[in-house]
Amino acid sequence: MIDRNDPSFWSDLFETILKGAGETFYTVGFSLLLTVIFGLAAGVLLVATETGGLLAKPFGSRALGLVINRALDLLVNIGRSIPFIILMILLIPFTRMLVGSFIGATAAIVPLTIAGIPFFARLVEIGIREVPVGLVEAAESLGANRWTILTKVLVAEAVPAITLGLSTTIVGLIGYSAMVGAVGGGGLGDVAFRYGYQRYSPEYMFAVVILLILLVQVFQSLGNIASRRLSHR
Amino acid sequence: MISVDRISKRYGSGESSVVALDDVSLTVAKGEIYGVVGQSGAGKSTLIRTVNSLEKPDSGTVTVDGQNISLLQGARLRAARHNIGMIFQHFNLLSSRTVQANVELSLEIAGVERSARRVRVAEILELVGLHGKANAYPAQLSGGQKQRVGIARALASNPSVLLSDEATSALDPETTQQILDLIRNLSKELGLTVLLITHEMDVVKRICDSAAVMSQGRILEQGTVESLLTTEKSLLGQALFPLGEIPDTANTVVEITFNGVTADRPVIAQLARTHGIDVGILGAALETIHGHQAGRTRLELPGTAEVTDRAIADLRSQGLFVEVVK
Structure with a gap:
């Protein structure tokens, strides 16, 4: 129990929360970066490798396209069906192998990224599916190659939807990052768990909760505004 | 310019298969406007898509400007497509790009340098009557203007053939006339060969030199519009x-x-x-x-x-x- 009559109580709280927020930004920021890179690729591949898609026959092999498509789909489903708290524990050996430890903000990036990729990949997939097929046909009629169609038509046209997906992913990652915090991943979740729960300080708990609400609001609003700005439909 | 020789196409297999094209042949002379009319499901769409190889026929050949299109693949097919512009019923413009950038896409694909692209886009927008609309987004345009962008995009790379897939079917009658007039004028000015498909007999009457009537994957009659109209029991004549x-x-x-x-x-x-x-x-x-x-x-x-x-x-x-x- 923390003594709230201690003269340094509020400055300690402020400092602790600030440190926690910094760690949260660090873990969420890095895992978001990796999530976007791999999730975008996975989402595009999910659409492109399906039957009749642009990459339905990579290297001329229909079987390869089908294998990639089914494998990705399965991986994405598995990634999304395991509760995050379990995924974190399952990934401990993998995390330790990758960063040498499973405790700390850097270690937290691993499960966050693994959880983020399939989530974002599905949102990218949905965004790309909304692009009318006629646009692909028009680009083909102009003599576009597959890379041009993927980048300048499918992804370019899906940017507003992908942006919305991005803000949803950020919100999800912030939530997950709080969970990682509870098992030693640092960040705001760690603050709320250790100070707010274990040492029973409602001030810490509320401060974290309010900060998390603010963060989610900000990122969701930014995403909405950006998506609207980018959409010319 | 375009020669379709005995092509057939079937979708699906076994008993559920559908015949889209059944031994279809037609020839479009250079500079001619050729219309294919028929109900939806007659196979016109499949037919026009074989001309730029968006569809491959099961048998028969399609020759454009001396090249056997159905045999081309990869880079050579894409190069051939620079010579065949296509416009669509629903325009198929990129919503994320301005008018300028939509037309430019065609030139980007053709590998034209940026400065040359700017010049060409300005030129072609003027030609289709879209002066001053370069920075608008498609959503800000009327249907007729959108189709003008479509035409500009299709013609930016100086093709010798224009394919029109029901290009006026989503437009009101007045706009339809304007777009048809534009196509006819461009065809004359640029020596463009036009193959169009439509379910509107009026389109044929308005701009076509020759026409074919299609039903259930077959061409029932074809010839110059005048000869068809003066032929006894002509389907086209009766419909018009x-x-x-x-x-x-x-x-x-x-x-x-x-x-x-x-x-x-x-x-x-x-x-x-x-x-x-x-x-x-x-x-x-x-x-x-x-x-x-x-x-x-x-x-x-x-x-x-x-x-x-x-x-x-x-x-x-x-x-x-x-x-x-x-």
């Missing part, structure tokens, strides 16, 4: 000049098809005077096509078989197409 139901009458009923030459003569008055028949006009549809009068008239000829036979023979001897319908 509908005369309605034949009324219940004891008398002989004939339908006369006029072409450019015969339409100017007072045929009916002569008929009445020479043979002493009280000619009744049951229906008529006449229009000016490519500056010539063309159309059909349905006449009721009272009198004995002897009299009417003589009258019909007389009409035929004047070079008129006469069809006895009752």
